[in-house]
Amino acid sequence: xxxxxxxxxxxxxxxxxxxxxxxxxxxxxxxxxxxxxxxxxxxxxxxxxxxxxxxxxxxxxxxxxxxxxxxxxxxxxxxxxxxxxxxxxxxxxxxxxxxxxxxxx
Numbered sequence: 001x002x003x004x005x006x007x008x009x010x011x012x013x014x015x016x017x018x019x020x021x022x023x024x025x026x027x028x029x030x031x032x033x034x035x036x037x038x039x040x041x042x043x044x045x046x047x048x049x050x051x052x053x054x055x056x057x058x059x060x061x062x063x064x065x066x067x068x069x070x071x072x073x074x075x076x077x078x079x080x081x082x083x084x085x086x087x088x089x090x091x092x093x094x095x096x097x098x099x100x101x102x103x104x105x
Contacts, residue, residue, distance in 0.1 A: 003064035003081075010057035018050020038104075045102040052092045059085050 016022040021042060024030045026049055029037065063081035067074045096102065 003060045003067060007057050007060040007064060010053050010060060014050045014053035014057060017046050017053060021046050040102055041104050048096060048102055052096075055088060055092070056085065059088060 013025055017025055023042065023046065026045065029040065029045065059081065063077060066077045066081075070077065
């Protein structure tokens with residue numbers, strides 16, 4: 001039940017980043033120098049980060065639904081869910097940082 005709150009926050013953040021281009025929510029980009037920021041394609045960066053945050057929200061949402069439906073297994077659902085979340089975060093960061101996916105060409 002507790003996983004509905006992070007789901008809502010992540011959906012809001014994903015929407016703000018993807019559709020409203022609120023780049024100060026992107027850690028690292030918000031503190032970069034002007035020269036460093038000019039290297040990035042804002043459209044690609046916001047598109048990717050928004051989608052990435054929506055995926056994380058989806059994982060939390062599935063955890064929330066499964067915790068409600070199978071409350072007797074909520075501890076196992078939580079551990080498995082956070083494992084899936086960790087894998088998704090690591091894979092997402094690796095994907096973003098390889099191949100110059102969000103830099104200007």
